[in-house]
Every structure is written in C-alpha cells, then in structure tokens.
Amino acid sequence: MKILLVEDNREISDNITRILKLKNPEFKITQVFDGEEAIKKFLTEWFDIILLDLMLPKIDWITLCKRIRQTSNIAIIMMTAKWEDDDKILGLESWADDYIVKPFKVEELYLRICSITKRCNIKTIAKLWDLEINFSDKIVKKSWEEVKLKLKEFQVLEFILKKETISRTDLLEVLWWGDIFSDDNKIDVYIYSLRKKLGKNLIKTIKWFGYSINKDYEN
Helix, strand or coil, X not given: CEEEEXXXXXXXXXXXXXXXXXXXXXXXXXXXXXXXXXXXXXXXXXXXXXXXXXXXXXXXXXHHHHHHHHHCCCEEEEEECCCCHHHHXXXXXXXXCEEEECCCCHHHHHHHHHHHXXXXXXXXXXXXXXXXXXXXXXXXXXXXXXXXXXXXHHHHHHHHHHHCEEEHHHHHHHHCCCCCCCCCHHHHHHHHHHHHHHXXXXXXXXXXXXXEECCCCCC
C-alpha cells in the first residue's frame, strides 16, 4: 500500500512513518511537509490513501482536499490537534473520509487505515460495457484483461468519468495544477492514447468545449 503522509512537523511525521512500517513492512510511505508539495506528489504518483494534517503551510488543508476530490476519491484521513465538533464536521464535509485527533496512538491510526481502505475498495469500482475501472488501485480491465495506463491517462479517464462532461480548460486546471496557459495539445495526446487502449468511441469530443463519456459506448 502506498501512503502519502502530509504532516508539517517532521518529528511527528518520522514517528508515524516508523511505527506504521513496523506494523506493516509493505507500507510505502511518502512524506511531504506542506500543501504545495502534497498536491504535486498527488498529481505525479499513485497513492492508496492520504494522511492529512489539518494545519499546513503554503496551501491550506481545505483547498488541498477540494483539489484532490476534483480528480480522485482516494481515501483521506484527517489528523489534527483541534477537537471542536465544528472542525470535525468541516473536515468531513470537505470530503475527508475519517478524522483522528492528536495526540493519538499510531496503532489506532493503523487500524483506521486498514478499515477505511477495505470500505473504499468496495465502492470505488465502476463498470462501463466491457471496462472495469478500479479507482482505488488505479487498475483498468478491458474484457477481463488489465490495460496498462500511465498516471495522467488514468487521471484524465477518471475525471471525465466522474464529471461526464468536462471542458479542456477544466482538465488543464485540475490535472496540470492550474497551468491553463500551457500548450493544451497535451490533452489531445492523452485522449488519443485512451481511445487507442480502451476503445475509439469511449470518449466523445464536444466541439469548441471538451469531452464527455459516450453512454452508448461500443468498440
């Protein structure tokens, strides 16, 4: 399991990492220490779960949570020293999946990780004709055979599937971190690749706007 740990206190981050790896040596934990670094890692690597501190420098946790939820339903556990009910409700309404209050035992965090990933795996599989898309494991199968997708290819597919209709500007905004003035030919490259791998009629082009999923999809 790949975990993105977003915690600005390096001592706490190191302690969480050390104990979680003792509990499960197969955990692969990436440590980042601010919101800006977190979103960049999220957009360039695959993760199964995010452990997110409430108080972050550079990009606040609310903005970070919303950015992540624009493209993914990855499991998020909030970690915070704040205990007020309003803070808890705000965190969960910002699309976090669970909430743990500092100071906490890392053993409890480990159990929450195990529990929440099991729950999320149940509800993160979508099916469309001969395709099966597992959003949690970032796996796509076509007629029961796994199709290898690059990270950006999967993110483009996931975003279009969730939004159903999406503009090219929004794809650039979300998937390339607001670089709306970048050469948008990069979108054409990923759309072409997805059509080649998954079916030429899966994604429809909406002239002068963007893309949508073809509900009558056939190869």
